[in-house]
Amino acid sequence: MAVSTIFRSVKQAIWVGWKVETNWADPLVFSIYYVIRPLAGLLIVGFVFIIGSAVAGSFKPEYFAYMFIGNTFFIYVLQVTMTMSFLIHEDRSHYEVLKHIYLAPGSLRYYILGRALNGAMNASISLVLTIGLGVLIFQRLLGINIPIDWLSVNYPAVLLSLVIGTLCMISIGFVFSGINLLTSRIQFALPDYVSGIFYLLGGVVFPPEILPSWAQSISNALPVTYFLRAVRSSFLAQAYGSFSVDLLYLALTTVVTAFVGAVVFKAAEYKARRDGLIDRKEEY
């Protein structure tokens, strides 16, 4: 397929995704919606941290910053995996357009890629707003010291980690999309499981070192662990690992995940076409 056709498919899918996600509200309401959930999530963890520290009698700002960065960047995991898991079901059973997309020139996988990139774009909006409001609430209103020097953050390194991390999440999303081509019963459970496991074992709000050893082994195999380590290394003066090593591990786990995603999706697409599942509507 010509590169221009691929590019056009992806671009149109991003546009469709943006319209579908935003057409129910004006931009202000949409922004509020996209910030309230992640901000409330950050407030929950922030207050757990503040209250837990208060009753224990010691507050460690460096761990607060650890939690702050981990929780805000976890938005990408939630947003991309949720978008990609619900997509097939929504387009097939709810909007009933999957068959048309499948038959149209271009390809279903580029359409899915575009929708995933739109999810990442929305996550970026949430991230910026959540960080801004999080700093305002915790640092300005509550007087919590967050030891992050925003001027000396290594932003190119953050961007590089984000690009690779997003590719990894999209690869996981392709596994979900493939599975959901074959069934209409687990699209809501898949992202919940993955985000739940990643949140607990990926070092999102606490270092994985406090987990039991068997759980640490799983943590060491998860790409999200390296994604968040790489991002933290770029933000925080206190080193939680080496940026280059974490980035290398992130790249390696992303390559493996991308391979698995491509194979699962290709096999699922073949089976779905063979068994006539592309336009099978189920009310689950």
Place this chain on the structure above:
Amino acid sequence: MIEDLVFNLKVAYARLWVRVKGGNREPHWILTEVTVPILTLSAYVYLYKMLNAPAEFAGFVVIGGTMIAFWSNVLWNMSAQFYWEKETGNLQMYLVAPISRMAILLGMAVGSIVNTALRAVAILAVGILIFQVPIFLRDPAVAVLIFVLTIVALYTLGMLFASLFLLYGREAWHTVSLLQEPVHFLSGFYFPVRYLPFLIQLVASAIPITFGLDGIRRVIISGETAIDVLPHVAALIIFILILMPLSKLALNFMENLGKKEGRLTLRWQ
């Protein structure tokens, strides 16, 4: 009068049966609804452990994580239910049938309570066992009373939301999403609400589960007695007395408006 009552109780039972049967038809759903909350609450328990908080905080998290099952159920399976029914074509059947719409909501609510209670017991048991939560329950009857009042208040709120969400059309999904994490924060699902700033506590007092959760924790984890949680009981009763007639009013309003505008069964809007 009695005939009507019996007839509508049968309607409620029929809706209850569908809810119980439908909610348990896929065993992996039950597994998911038990496992996922345990994963989330485990993260908060480990965070408290990292901070060296007292063991009772693990108990607060486990109780909060258990009650989230009910809140999520109220949002997705009560509040958004008429919206889903419209999307799948069942709503018009409810509306043309010679039955009380409140009976439908009652059946939906009781069925949801049965389904969610099964999952909540599993989450509670696993949470207590895994994290060795200290329990100081001195007055089980009070704990049961607060729990029952909380559930009734919550599901009455769900009955009210069911009509309101239908009026919002396609915003239902987003509205449900908006009522998750913000309410988890405001109502103190992962920490006692008394630690929040006063203004936030004031806002949180508009949500019935705030009182229910705090009362249940005080009785089960902190070993407090009936006298200590009397304000919680009173607040929950007031919530029920206000929400019950409001839900009936909202249902009538929704139905009349829908008939007038002719969009009650219009999908994708």
